[in-house]
Amino acid sequence: MAIALLEIEDIWVRYAGMPVIQGLSLAVEGGETVCVVGANGAGKSTLLRAVMGKQPPYKGKVRFAGREIQRLSTEEIVHLGIVYVPEEKMLFGPLSVEENLRLGAYILKDPQRIEQNLDFVYSLFPRLQERRRQPASTLSGGEQQMVAIGRGLMSNPRILMLDEPSLGLAPILVDEVLDTVRKLKEEGMTILLVEQNVREALELADRGYVLQTGRIMAEGSGQELLASDMFRKAFLGM
Amino acid sequence: MDILISSIVAGLLIGMILALVSLGLTIIFGVMDIVNFAHGEFLMLGMYTTLFTAQATGIDPLLTLPLAALVGFALGVACYYGFIRFLLRGPMVAQLLGTFGLMLLLRNLALLLFGSEDRALHHGLLVGKSFELGMGVIIPATKLAAAGLSIVTFAAVWLLMNRTRIGKALTATSLNAQGARYMGIPTSRMNALAWGIGGGSVTLAGGLLVNFWSVNPFVGLLFTMIAFTIVALGGFGSVPGAFFAALVVGLITEIPGFWDFVTYTFDIGWMSDVPMTSFKYTWVYLAYFVIMVVRPRGLFGWKH
Numbered sequence: 001m002a003i004a005l006l007e008i009e010d011i012w013v014r015y016a017g018m019p020v021i022q023g024l025s026l027a028v029e030g031g032e033t034v035c036v037v038g039a040n041g042a043g044k045s046t047l048l049r050a051v052m053g054k055q056p057p058y059k060g061k062v063r064f065a066g067r068e069i070q071r072l073s074t075e076e077i078v079h080l081g082i083v084y085v086p087e088e089k090m091l092f093g094p095l096s097v098e099e100n101l102r103l104g105a106y107i108l109k110d111p112q113r114i115e116q117n118l119d120f121v122y123s124l125f126p127r128l129q130e131r132r133r134q135p136a137s138t139l140s141g142g143e144q145q146m147v148a149i150g151r152g153l154m155s156n157p158r159i160l161m162l163d164e165p166s167l168g169l170a171p172i173l174v175d176e177v178l179d180t181v182r183k184l185k186e187e188g189m190t191i192l193l194v195e196q197n198v199r200e201a202l203e204l205a206d207r208g209y210v211l212q213t214g215r216i217m218a219e220g221s222g223q224e225l226l227a228s229d230m231f232r233k234a235f236l237g238m
Numbered sequence: 239m240d241i242l243i244s245s246i247v248a249g250l251l252i253g254m255i256l257a258l259v260s261l262g263l264t265i266i267f268g269v270m271d272i273v274n275f276a277h278g279e280f281l282m283l284g285m286y287t288t289l290f291t292a293q294a295t296g297i298d299p300l301l302t303l304p305l306a307a308l309v310g311f312a313l314g315v316a317c318y319y320g321f322i323r324f325l326l327r328g329p330m331v332a333q334l335l336g337t338f339g340l341m342l343l344l345r346n347l348a349l350l351l352f353g354s355e356d357r358a359l360h361h362g363l364l365v366g367k368s369f370e371l372g373m374g375v376i377i378p379a380t381k382l383a384a385a386g387l388s389i390v391t392f393a394a395v396w397l398l399m400n401r402t403r404i405g406k407a408l409t410a411t412s413l414n415a416q417g418a419r420y421m422g423i424p425t426s427r428m429n430a431l432a433w434g435i436g437g438g439s440v441t442l443a444g445g446l447l448v449n450f451w452s453v454n455p456f457v458g459l460l461f462t463m464i465a466f467t468i469v470a471l472g473g474f475g476s477v478p479g480a481f482f483a484a485l486v487v488g489l490i491t492e493i494p495g496f497w498d499f500v501t502y503t504f505d506i507g508w509m510s511d512v513p514m515t516s517f518k519y520t521w522v523y524l525a526y527f528v529i530m531v532v533r534p535r536g537l538f539g540w541k542h
Contacts, residue, residue, distance in 0.1 A: 052420065078422030090417030092410050103410050106403075107422040155422065 003066060005030040005190055006051070006082075006159055011060030011070070013043070013050045013214075020046045021057070022214040028159065033181070033191040035201045035222065037235065038211030044194040045087055047211070048161050052084045053077050065158070079107055081158030087167055089148040093137030097128050100136050100147050104154030114154070121150035124180060142173035149180065159190040166197050178204060198235045202226050210234070240374035245496040246489065247375055251385040253488020258388035258443040259461055260468040260480045261395060262314075262436030268412040268475030269432035270326065275337040276317075277465055278458025279344035280437050284310055284444025285453040286352060289359055299362045299449055300383065306445035307438045314437025318430045326429075341458070348455035358452035365449060384446035391442055395435060396477055408432060412475065460519065467526040473536030483537060487522055494518045 004027035013021035021043045028034045038044050049055045051062055053074045062070040064080055072080075092100050101121055105114045122129040125146040131139060136147055145165055152160055162181065166174040174197055182204050185191060195201035202208045202222035210218040210231060218230060225231050263277045287306040292299040317340065325336040359365060364379040371377065399405035410418040411428040419425050444453075451457075468487050472479025494514035501509040529536065 054416075054419075074419045075422055075424050078420065084420050086417070086420065090414050090420065092413040092417065094413065095406075095409065099406065103406060103418075103421050103423075106407060151421070 004028060004063075005032075005065055006192065007061075007063040008047075008051070009061040009063070011050060011057035011062065013046055013055055013057045015046060015055060020055075020214050021050065023060070024211070024214060024216055026209050026216060026219070028190060028192050030158075030190050031188055032207065033185045033189075033193065033205045035193045035195055035205035035208045036211055037195060037198045037201060037208060040196075041213075042211040043214040044211055045163055046214075048084055048163050048192070048194060051077070051082065051161065078155070081156070082161065083152045083155060083157035083159070084161045085148050085152040085163060085165065087163040089144055091136040091144055091147055091151075094135050096133050097136055097139070097147055098132040101128070101151050101154050104151030107155050113156070117154045117156065121153055124153075124183065125150055142169055142176065145169065145173075145177055146180075149177075153184075157189075159192060160184065161192045161194075163194050164196055165193075166195065174200070199226065241499050242496060243373060244375045245492040247371065247377060248381075248495075249489035249492035250485055251377065251381050251488070252491060253485035254385040254388045254392075255381075255443060255446060256464060256468060256488055257481045257484035258392050258439055258446070260465040260472075260484055261392055261443075261477065262438075262440040263465045264469045264472065264475055264477060264480045265395075265399075265412075265439075266432050266436040267469065268477075269408060270322075270412075270415070270429050272322065272325070272333050272337065274340075274436065275334070275462065276341035276344055276458075277436075277440060278460070278462030279341050279348070280310055280313065280440045280458075281444040281447070281461050282348060282453060282455065282458040283313065283344065284441025285448040285451070285457065286348065286357075286444075287441060288445035288448050289357055289453060292359060292362065296361075299359055299445070300364070303387070303442055303445045307442040310441025310444075311434040311438035313441070314433035314435070315430050317437070318433035322433065323426065323429070341462075345455050345458065352455060354454060354456075356452040356454045359448055362449060378450060380449035384449060387446055388443065391439060392481060395439060398435075399477065404431070464519070464522060467522050467529075469536075470526055471529050471536055473538035476536065476538040479536055479538030487525070490521050490525055491518045494521060 006028040008024060008026050010023050010025050011021055012023060024047065036044055036047065046055055050057050053072055057070055061068055064082060069077055069080065092103060101118060102114065105117060108114055127143060128146055128150060131143065136144060139147065149165060165177050169177060178200050181191060181193060185204065193201060193205060202225055205222045208220065208222050208225045209216050210225065218225060218228065259281060263274060266272055266274050284306045287309045288299050288302045291302040291305055321340065325333045364383050367379040368376050369379060369382060399409055407418065407423045408428050408431060410421065410423060411425045415425050464487060468480055468483045471486060472483035494517060497514045
């Protein structure tokens with residue numbers, strides 16, 4: 001097994017004094033798509049926010065490309081190439097779609113690179129190009145999710161962490177978003193995906209982890225997890 | 239008729255200066271949701287900077303403006319890193335009382351260092367000169383220059399915020415600070431920049447005002463209150479809102495003078511004996527209450 005790009009080693013995270021993540025370890029290798037599934041409150045979002053330095057672990061280590069990052073600020077972590085697309089999207093509402101996307105490339109200095117990335121995002125989401133001058137807040141939920149993902153891609157991330165990208169979307173849009181994730185995976189992007197659409201997410205992921213009350217309960221390839229008894233009972237009600 | 243035009247011109251001119259006075263307040267609020275009660279004290283320090291520099295060196299007060307802006311920028315940044323940064327971790331009330339304390343500190347420091355007497359500029363290229371616009375409308379050169387430079391500065395800051403990379407990052411921080419952090423934007427440095435621009439623009443306004451307004455350590459309060467009215471009217475955090483609201487407030491301050499002229503000229507009973515100009519700021523604050531009741535979001539809405 002190669003050295004993992006992102007390696008989380010026995011981290012513990014408290015939120016408002018409550019233990020949310022209790023001794024969690026996972027790894028994502030370069031080029032892999034890894035999915036974390038779990039019920040509400042299992043600690044999925046906290047896990048991603050811990051990596052981002054938003055809710056840093058009080059114990060344990062987070063390594064990125066071999067370097068310990070659990071003490072770094074969010075800003076420094078972003079500069080290393082870790083991009084987080086939050087569940088709440090956090091768009092800059094009154095700014096146009098294109099202004100939002102360009103802000104995603106804030107850490108890049110080369111204007112040519114920024115234009116290339118913009119073209120790439122527009123080729124991925126042609127609808128955003130049609131709406132590039134519109135304020136982001138006037139877009140539909142699905143389009144706003146495209147802006148959020150597109151904005152995340154603008155800085156050439158080495159790993160893209162998506163937090164429930166299909167949350168609150170109509171089923172047809174859920175498929176569209178997950179298709180995009182699949183496309184990015186085929187492009188060779190390293191992706192850490194947190195999803196509630198368990199079956200679809202595990203089908204597209206290389207590997208998956210099942211999170212329960214802040215601990216990893218099971219791991220394996222997507223197909224293995226979908227087939228396992230424990231998993232079928234917990235998530236699919238079978 | 240010409241006196242009406244005079245009032246309107248004077249109102250718009252003072253409005254343009256008030257726009258620059260209010261700019262920093264709305265930017266600082268927009269970026270970090272902090273209401274800076276010490277805003278007027280920054281203005282007061284800008285007035286002293288220009289006054290003392292011009293008096294000590296004998297150069298024209300207009301040439302001291304870059305220094306006034308620099309002092310305000312440095313003071314704003316220093317206040318952020320030395321003080322405000324720590325307040326951000328506390329509850330809202332700590333932030334309110336914190337900037338209130340900063341106001342008292344700066345005011346009393348000024349009292350200690352400069353004394354309580356009124357000081358005014360008596361020299362300068364523009365002091366004492368005036369232009370005639372025709373139709374009997376005469377405007378003092380100092381006010382015209384102050385209004386013109388205010389517009390230029392206001393426009394420059396607006397362009398900075400909307401057309402440059404760092405300005406976009408500042409705007410992003412004001413719209414969603416956590417979202418901005420996830421883009422790798424150094425939001426703490428953006429806060430400091432907001433304080434720098436906020437402090438620098440208001441001390442520059444002070445440097446312009448002192449050409450026709452005498453200064454003492456207590457002068458800030460009036461302008462803090464006016465700036466609050468303007469920012470509330472325009473919408474807290476809105477830059478274009480502050481500009482238009484300032485013009486409205488400028489006009490409001492000139493209406494009583496026009497009223498006095500009319501009542502005096504036509505000798506309308508007791509009204510001609512009560513000079514309304516003495517109450518001109520009462521109308522400004524009355525406008526503030528009306529805004530709070532009728533449209534608490536301001537003309538342009540909060541932040542947008």
